[in-house]
Amino acid sequence: DGGITQSPKYLFRKEGQNVTLSCEQNLNHDAMYWYRQDPGQGLRLIYYSQIVNDFQKGDIAEGYSVSREKKESFPLTVTSAQKNPTAFYLCATTGDRDNEKLFFGSGTQLSVL
């Protein structure tokens, strides 16, 4: 089946630890996104990538890093510099410059131990 796979579904981070959230897609979409969802704040854009080997900061990139070495993959690392990492993280893709319809993964809930 075509789609977006996020893993793990639940992730726990210890103080001072970096953790990486996986996002893989087989839709052959060019653009990929990471959003953070907190109650009452909607979805906030962390990073996005329009093509392989290129990515841009969104509105809340501090404390996060990404890579886009392959079209299919856009992993997000939550570093120890992110002081409030507890949130629901959503990966999304879009493949049509005219359409821009977003396709979402099922999300990863990150919590701090």
Next chain:
Amino acid sequence: AQSVTQLDSHVSVSEGTPVLLRCNYSSSYSPSLFWYVQHPNKGLQLLLKYTSAATLVKGINGFEAEFKKSETSFHLTKPSAHMSDAAEYFCVVSSDSWGKLQFGAGTQVVVTP
């Protein structure tokens, strides 16, 4: 720079009465505008989109939205609310560069019998 503001964080309506969800945007260029819906414990679903064609856009489930450039608004309406419309609704703008899709903070809709 682009931004999007949803003017109401919560809207409560009675079943069978009209629904109005307000969204204002700012952008440097002609925007693409979207409304997404998120039902409890479900993924985000595209309701409708505006991409510079007709200013009145019809979406799924009886929703429609009107693009008003002079007011920089893209309000979502439905003539008669149904219990199944209870969900969170997000207004999304894309204008500054292709691929940067920015969400509003969301409007929680409650439908009472």
